[in-house]
Amino acid sequence: MCQLLGMNCNVPTDICFSFEGFCARGGKTDDHKDGWGIAFFEGLGCRIFLDDHPSSSSPIAAFVRQYPIRSMNVIAHLRKATIGPVGLENCHPFKRELWGRYWVFAHNGDLPSLPIPGEGVYRPVGSTDSERAFCLILNTLRQSIGSHKPGITDLYGVLQRITQEIASHGIFNYLLSDGEHFFAHCSTKLCYILRQAPFAPAHLIDEDITVDFQELTTPSDRVAIIATTSLTDNEFWTPFEPGQLMVFQDGHPLQL
Numbered sequence: 273m274c275q276l277l278g279m280n281c282n283v284p285t286d287i288c289f290s291f292e293g294f295c296a297r298g299g300k301t302d303d304h305k306d307g308w309g310i311a312f313f314e315g316l317g318c319r320i321f322l323d324d325h326p327s328s329s330s331p332i333a334a335f336v337r338q339y340p341i342r343s344m345n346v347i348a349h350l351r352k353a354t355i356g357p358v359g360l361e362n363c364h365p366f367k368r369e370l371w372g373r374y375w376v377f378a379h380n381g382d383l384p385s386l387p388i389p390g391e392g393v394y395r396p397v398g399s400t401d402s403e404r405a406f407c408l409i410l411n412t413l414r415q416s417i418g419s420h421k422p423g424i425t426d427l428y429g430v431l432q433r434i435t436q437e438i439a440s441h442g443i444f445n446y447l448l449s450d451g452e453h454f455f456a457h458c459s460t461k462l463c464y465i466l467r468q469a470p471f472a473p474a475h476l477i478d479e480d481i482t483v484d485f486q487e488l489t490t491p492s493d494r495v496a497i498i499a500t501t502s503l504t505d506n507e508f509w510t511p512f513e514p515g516q517l518m519v520f521q522d523g524h525p526l527q528l
Contacts, residue, residue: 274364274380275304276462277348278447278498280454282522284314284342285495289483292337293476293503297350298327301478304350307363310336311376312343313451318374322363344522345449349378361398365447366406368394370414371421373450377406380500381443381459402446405438409448424453424519428528431455432517439515447498454520456498458512463502465509466524467495474504494523 277294279287291310299305305326312319319341327333327350349364356362364378379402386401392411396403412434413427421427431448435457438444445462448455456462467474469492471485498520502509512518519526 273443273500274352275302275350275500276378276380276445276447276498277500277503278449278454278456279343279346280449280496280498280520280523281344282492282494284344285493286340286342287346287348288337288340289474289476289481290497290499290503291348292481293478294348294350294499295327295333295337296478298333300328304352306353306358307351307360308333308349309363309365309378310346310348311365311367312341313345313374313376313449314341314343316373316451318367318376318451320365320367320376322360324358324360324363345451345454347376347378347447347449354382355384355401356399359398362400362403364402366403368406368410370410370450371419373421373452375410375448375450377409377446377448378402379405380445383438383442383444386438386441401442405444405446408438409434421450424526425528427453428517428519435517436515445500452521454496455517456512456520457517458514460514461500462498462512463500463509464496464498464512464518465502465507467497468493468523473506475506477503477505496520496523496525
């Protein structure tokens, strides 16, 4: 299975610490070495880096780890190929436009019986079941809601319905964001941590690196980190319930 990493904050924040440990899982401490990608929302823009080589040895990943891009919403992915060959077109996250905003999506799991979208604006470029699922989500949102983004309650209802339909085809852990809201769905495995004052040191599982967030933050900062499995060994990570779809905004989960 692939690995997911997401970040949602109330102020622009860099993900260098978490991404350092995450990258090690792409060929160093784990075998997710069939490509990787990371997307940073910056205002209405979205900066994406992709590579079909292992993240642990990728020069592009090394650049991203050392470059403190600040964002309020980040989605990253490590690929272990199951459906679709290794190739740049099959690297997550995927990006499309809807309602005048970029949407970014990454998936962990297999959906072997999910059909290729036959109609609709959005069609896959690569050959993964993941990109098919993303196109189906966006086509459903566009057809069900119309030409303008609705309120979060209505959006969540439609997204929950199409998520359950897609999840009936297999394992569907995913991260999705339009830069305003951050959605995370768990079929089998996903967890999160909320970092806010009082901040404390955190130590990575995959690298011997510790950061004291109290030295890098202000008392009003809030950061939510979502991952397939916990990235640190001295913090408590909250597991998702199977079938749970959560929405994060400004560094904390919304109650819908």
